[in-house]
Amino acid sequence: MNILEKRLDEVVEDFDLFDDELEKYEYIVDLGKRLKQISENNRNDAYLVKGCTSSVWIIPSLKNGKMIFEGDSNTVIVKGLVAILIKIFSDATPKEILGFDLKQLNRLGLAEIVTPTRQNGFTSIVNKIIEYAKGVNHD
Amino acid sequence: MNILEKRLDEVVEDFDLFDDELEKYEYIVDLGKRLKQISENNRNDAYLVKGCTSSVWIIPSLKNGKMIFEGDSNTVIVKGLVAILIKIFSDATPKEILGFDLKQLNRLGLAEIVTPTRQNGFTSIVNKIIEYAKGVNHD
Amino acid sequence: MYKKYFPYFKNSKNIYLDTAATAQKPSIVLDAINEYYTQYCSNTHRSNFGDANRATTEFEHTRELLKNCIKAKESKEIIFTKGVTESLNLVASSFVKDRFDTVIISSLEHHSNIVPWHMQERSLHKGLEVVNCDEDLTFDMEHFENLLIQNPNSFVSITHVSNAFGKLHPLKNIIQTAHKYGALVMIDGAQSLPHFNIDMQDIEADFYTISGHKTYGPTGVGALYVKAKHLEKLRPYQTGGATIKDVSYDKTVLLDSPFKFEAGTQNIAGIIGFGKAIEFLQNIEYKNIINYENEIYEYLYEKLGEIKDVIFYTDSINSIGSLSFNIKGLMAEDLGILLDKMKISIRTGHHCAQPIMKKLGINGTARVSLAIYNDKNDIDIFIKGLKRAIKILKD
């Protein structure tokens, strides 16, 4: 089992604790608030995720063959979503990231994921992460 | 009471004798067949009614201050409708014709009259008759 | 009070506050659609058997209703479209393009009244002029007059009510001023017809655009009013079936208005349903709608005003239907998502009006938009929900 899948399981388990949607989003807000802000000079176009209604930045780095992601957003809930994605995708090899079946993310049950809106922020963030992973993958 | 209205009453009475629509139209077909054909050289553009899907000709003349209409069509049912309109409008003074309330014609209960199709033949024929009457009315 | 006419509220516990995006539909509209589909479904204006005649009659009846509703003079002045966006594009392509040097719009336009002009390769001060507004979004009449003087061959295209802010433009004054300088005027009526009555003979607009789905009607329906004297110069926009008197391979003779502008099979069910929406409004009567909605709007404005750090963009007097706000320090999107989880539907973002957002230096707003089916209870629930969302985000 892919390590990302295991991490996703954990998030889904966390989510399952909530009785209603609002509680779940309170938790996401909380994650968002606790996510470390990135430095002002990292808030630039190179790291900006295109296709979001809010501004989102994802900054990759490579440590011992594993990718580390930092991220930020100007809206708290998206920041919470970024936190979740970092929890799942960060600290994994490009191969693990690319081997992960993205459809699994639907298990999070977030309306933001399953809705094919014209500017789907969530998908755009995931795509940005995948793009970074492809960039450093040499298989 | 306008003489045209009286004549219309008669047609409506005739129509009332029929139990169903088909019988009514059989009668109209019959009127169409019995209507005297106009001569070939009267089948020209001057007498052609514009705005019909079938070809219709209406020929006016004036006798002792009264208008006489002849008419024809390439389809039998329209010819029957022409016959009815001649029954109502022919042999009347322009003033009588112009004094007649056209909405009364709805009493005939013909789908062809009440439907506002893009090219309403029936209305076009009536308009042609009115136009002729206006042309000779000097009040 | 009026909720009972709308089946949506029987099925959904949602507090629906997004009418400016699309309105809920009263049951008579849905019944009319069903009646068409299940009892006399057929094409209009071409087939001529019984059901087709009935469909044509009902279709044309909507045109009459609309004509009477906005006090147009003749039926041929009413052309059916897909919505306001199509109506605006139609006039832009088929009337304005290549005829007017300058198009003048307000600062509060919806993208549908900006982008079509860009597509004609107009941009600010190059074929496109934007009338300034004050801080409280009031139309700058003096600037407008100056623009008219400086640009003698102008076409004015302006929204009646801003969808982003609910701001009402002083239409009669605008049109009179434009006409004084020989300019023609098109009105974006997307946000006005649902809320109050418009009289074409009174305001004397040259073009007026109508959105069916925002006026309690079905989706995919709209209309365009064209003052009769401009019909001749309006080129057909789409052509094809049922616009034609005669075709050979060499040439086409088109029918007269309005038919020459309605090519192909129209949204028959939608147009018939829209007729019922207009009847619905007329049965309630616009004067009752105005009074009722005003009361709710004032109530909302007052209750919102009591919330700490709320930012308004307009006063309540010259606003209709929509109310935009922000809470200092918070992003509207976050509020919208949390309210949604409490089953309260509002809209957040730029509301298809990015330029004015940029001008105000904001990313967007939270917008509450009202209709006759809303009541004070909806507002109370919304305010409670908003407070809770603010608490979650701020704590």
Next chain:
Amino acid sequence: MYKKYFPYFKNSKNIYLDTAATAQKPSIVLDAINEYYTQYCSNTHRSNFGDANRATTEFEHTRELLKNCIKAKESKEIIFTKGVTESLNLVASSFVKDRFDTVIISSLEHHSNIVPWHMQERSLHKGLEVVNCDEDLTFDMEHFENLLIQNPNSFVSITHVSNAFGKLHPLKNIIQTAHKYGALVMIDGAQSLPHFNIDMQDIEADFYTISGHKTYGPTGVGALYVKAKHLEKLRPYQTGGATIKDVSYDKTVLLDSPFKFEAGTQNIAGIIGFGKAIEFLQNIEYKNIINYENEIYEYLYEKLGEIKDVIFYTDSINSIGSLSFNIKGLMAEDLGILLDKMKISIRTGHHCAQPIMKKLGINGTARVSLAIYNDKNDIDIFIKGLKRAIKILKD
């Protein structure tokens, strides 16, 4: 056999033989429309609360269904429109105009595929060429090839099945020939998708137009398939709300396909309903539809053939859906009106195809058009009615 799926036939005793004009709708289509309006009515692609997300999801689901149905490669190749007429006009204005010297059409085109070309100031031999057909309306492949040779910069726009005569064009052959000479091809699919399956990867059309209301879907819906490689060159046709990534007064940055082509609020209810129509067809399966309809068509052809003085215009083998005929010495209009009074709905006239009528030297025809809800009993009643009408007119 299939009638039971269509509520119209529960309410109406009519024998409906005018499907080529518009089809009756199965109840799942109407249920989906009602469900949208009464349970989650909201705008798509902009608001993002629960109901709006559901509406957007259902809306996009139709796009997926349509993509799979016609075997398009990507969802962005499917653009929603009002119908075939709008799809054809869109391509004519936004792709063909100013790019191709010559447009080549067949002799059997609907006005919707003739008039838009006239509006571009093309006429016979001046930017517009018409492929000949034989007496039995067969497409003249040799003439077509000659036209392609003589007109190197051509765009071919051609109907798959003639609505006036039911004649089927040899599409694959036509498209291959066109491509051999570097021409692109648009197909008018108004009369094909309702009757048999189309595979874009097999026929390799560049553009394919779809009519919702003729394919058991709601009125006011259609679609356009655009092969991905042409999307870049297709200019947006209408612009406004929800086509936009970024707008200032200076310029507009449009979204990608398909969204940049779908301006303003779409016919949401209609598009969701259309999805159900496609599911309906796929549940029945095209192979069953083809077999069933062929059987009825052959039966109709045979029974009509037994009537004295009947004139046919095609054979039954290369014809689909529609059958046109005349009775020597009678006018089709008269037959149509009398049949209507017997509650039999057929269509008479030129069927929006005047040029071919002129070529054949006739005013029009009587046309019977079939769908899966018709059965042999309908044909028997029609034939009986026709005989009676002939008797009334001839006696």
